[in-house]
Amino acid sequence: MTRTTLLLLLGATLSAGCAHLTSTDRLDEARVAYEKAQQGPAAASSPADLATAKKFLDVAEKGLETGDPRLVDDRATIAILKIQAAEALGRTHELAAERDRTLQALAATRQQLLDEAQQKLALTRVELEKEKVARDAAEARLGEARAVLARETEIRDLSEGTVITLPGGQLFHQGRADLLPSGRDRLSRVADFLKSASRSARVQAQPPSKGSRKAALALSGKRAERVRDFLVGEGVTARQIIAEPPTRTPTRTFPDSPEYAANGAVDIVLEPARARTGGATSPGRP
């Protein structure tokens, strides 16, 4: 062995003994993870946690001085875990902020919908109150008109409605269909009642029981038309009232009197009041 070879071997041995550990794969991985975390939500939302993770990375870097790769790897592993935890906490902060924003929007939307619903409710209450006042006034007018009518006319509340019966003699000469002046006055008050009621009505002329049946039916038909036309002329709307053709058998019974037998009668039937759906109470009569 030459002297030169001995010197080379000695040099190689010395350099191997002083070899310096510069990094490990795990430490490289930790460095990359930290670089990546600096660009993510952890930097903005959990900087303190990321700074703590950096301290652990520094400790791992310092481990290189020991020359022990296992120690460096263990410390790098801890640094990686700390970095990942900081990232998770950063995402958590962002999610919590997002949740809070959504809950605020939810509360605002709920309040807005509640306000709108309350406004609608208030408007509806006002409308209902107006309707109730108008209905009460109409019922009061109807009651007054009925009271006036009841002084001179028979009014009955039957299942088919309110029936106003006028003896034929109060409206017509016997065997005629022209209205008497006094009959017009009575019918004017009937018209006032019908207008107050604002419900559908029909005119039925009951034929006299005496005399020719055929002629009596024809006369009754004319009388019903005449009465209906007069009521329309007095302001009852044409759609509200119709004249019904007479039937061969009386639709309802009449008092057993010669007047009815000789000159028949006219019934004006006002349909029953509909049941209310609102909060107002029914007076119990049409």
Next chain:
Amino acid sequence: MRRWAAGALVAFGCACAGAPPLPADRLAQAEAEVRAAQEIGAERAPQAKVHLQAARDTITNARETNTDDPEGAARKLEIARAQAELANALAREQLARTEAEQAHARLDALRSGPDVLAPEPTRNAGGTAR
């Protein structure tokens, strides 16, 4: 003769002493962190569950290797603690995600069909990141 006997006793004592026990404080910290992760529901979050189990395994491994490598075992306890902390953070993230999704769902439901009388939900995670 006396010197020889004393030396033999010391040598025998050293041979019987074995490895030192795991550092009690590090073991306690790691185990406490594992318990904290369990309590917050890490078992129910898939990612958190993985790290929680890893922490348990690492503690077991530290106990097993303590005799041969006490320094390495002590470092393993620190790794276990960090693993449990990560499990804890991931579990909290999952909670926050669920709450954010639920809040979005409630807002969408309100906008599509308002139920203004429904009660407000109670919060769980509440920005509880540590």
